[in-house]
Amino acid sequence: MLNILYIRTHFEPLETYHSLEDWLSWMDDLSSKDYVIIDHFLRDELYAEIRSFFLDMLPKFNEAGIGADTEKQINSKIRGDFTYWLDRERDSHLKTYWGLVDETMQMFNRYCYLSLSGYEFHLAHYPSGGHYDKHLDQFERRNNRMISVVIYLNEGWQSGDGGELEIFEKDGSSFLVDPLAARCVMFKSAEVPHAVLQAHKSRFSLTGWLLYQPSALGQFFG
Ligand SMILES: O=C(O)CCC(=O)C(=O)O
Numbered sequence: 001m002l003n004i005l006y007i008r009t010h011f012e013p014l015e016t017y018h019s020l021e022d023w024l025s026w027m028d029d030l031s032s033k034d035y036v037i038i039d040h041f042l043r044d045e046l047y048a049e050i051r052s053f054f055l056d057m058l059p060k061f062n063e064a065g066i067g068a069d070t071e072k073q074i075n076s077k078i079r080g081d082f083t084y085w086l087d088r089e090r091d092s093h094l095k096t097y098w099g100l101v102d103e104t105m106q107m108f109n110r111y112c113y114l115s116l117s118g119y120e121f122h123l124a125h126y127p128s129g130g131h132y133d134k135h136l137d138q139f140e141r142r143n144n145r146m147i148s149v150v151i152y153l154n155e156g157w158q159s160g161d162g163g164e165l166e167i168f169e170k171d172g173s174s175f176l177v178d179p180l181a182a183r184c185v186m187f188k189s190a191e192v193p194h195a196v197l198q199a200h201k202s203r204f205s206l207t208g209w210l211l212y213q214p215s216a217l218g219q220f221f222g
């Protein structure tokens, strides 16, 4: 009896940000289609907290590079966003958000049998005119990004504002996702080619990757 109790409390945390039922349906989508689009992934309070942090940090954003940190190169022809990398210790007041990151990793590890053991997240600002050409999120020489997680922070986004995420399906067809406030898109980093179409006004997101190994230990090949 004691054992059963222990297993139950160990494997089913009493309090999660999202219900297990929601997680299971999202993971089902992700397994079958390689991507999932989740509206209202952040509730109002957490959304407001992250967006206000984003606005506070805007002056500190650096221009984003292509490829691994070690081979960073700025190439505005390929991507035109500015980023700010999050650090759990430094940015510890985002407690609810980090809890949600832990919950996400646990769900994938438990129910999709992944061995995720790290993550990296950045805030991304595409100024008007910014875009990101079609790409995969696994770098040429680093293959530890397993799941990409993008959360949008744009209020009142309208058709005509551009900045859609274009997702390419296996058959080569594609569709567009509007970067709407609190919407989350998750996809398999190695499987889903995607692009960000040119934004016609400032576009905000919190983008990250769930990793097979911590960033510093990223697998290299070649
Ligand atoms: O912001 C998005 O919709 C996607 C961003 C992206 O593809 C990336 O940062 O690798």
Ligand SMILES: [Fe+2]
Residues within 6 Å of the ligand: 135, 136, 137, 194
């Ligand atoms: Fe990407």
